[in-house]
Amino acid sequence: DSGVTQTPKHLITATGQRVTLRCSPRSGDLSVYWYQQSLDQGLQFLIHYYNGEERAKGNILERFSAQQFPDLHSELNLSSLELGDSALYFCASSATGGRNTEAFFGQGTRLTVV
Amino acid sequence: GQNIDQPTEMTATEGAIVQINCTYQTSGFNGLFWYQQHAGEAPTFLSYNVLDGLEEKGRFSSFLSRSKGYSYLLLKELQMKDSASYLCAVEPSNDYKLSFGAGTTVTVRA
Numbered sequence: 699d700s701g702v703t704q705t706p707k708h709l710i711t712a713t714g715q716r717v718t719l720r721c722s723p724r725s726g727d728l729s730v731y732w733y734q735q736s737l738d739q740g741l742q743f744l745i746h747y748y749n750g751e752e753r754a755k756g757n758i759l760e761r762f763s764a765q766q767f768p769d770l771h772s773e774l775n776l777s778s779l780e781l782g783d784s785a786l787y788f789c790a791s792s793a794t795g796g797r798n799t800e801a802f803f804g805q806g807t808r809l810t811v812v
Numbered sequence: 813g814q815n816i817d818q819p820t821e822m823t824a825t826e827g828a829i830v831q832i833n834c835t836y837q838t839s840g841f842n843g844l845f846w847y848q849q850h851a852g853e854a855p856t857f858l859s860y861n862v863l864d865g866l867e868e869k870g871r872f873s874s875f876l877s878r879s880k881g882y883s884y885l886l887l888k889e890l891q892m893k894d895s896a897s898y899l900c901a902v903e904p905s906n907d908y909k910l911s912f913g914a915g916t917t918v919t920v921r922a
Contacts, residue, residue: 741899741912
């Protein structure tokens, strides 16, 4: 158990809908990262928050947004869902937002868009 | 951006040694991570290299050559539980986006 908690574990929803994925980082970790993993594209970095502020943004679609709250948990919002958004979404956390920092991954949320 | 290459699949026998290569091209490089991921599970940290050379950690070792843009992960005394995907990830020096390779699926056979 990495100490990173993601909910829900599984989510099935229809195209056009909006969902919210939640992540609780390890106790004391200030950084939260979101990744998308689909079969054909591997693990893709979406966004990184450090202590409530956005630090880096990857190839995140405009339909997707995220935030990190004062208690350091984070949410990833996916809207106007398309079939291609079906993937495993991982959250990871690390102690700091700096370099040389090991990230601990949650078990992921498997999103299926039908 | 980063361009990261690693083989798609490798197969080896229990007790053997396997070497997974990772080459990268990046505009700015700080360090390289290796993660292990079992099917349907979360990636777990294996190693981190920032300086040239070999880092040994039990049955797993990781090597880095910054000048060649090359790393490898060496798995020794393979066990069935080592069957997994191994992900190479490059940490750039100019931003905080960790870029992962597509992963190498290692299958260990009895």
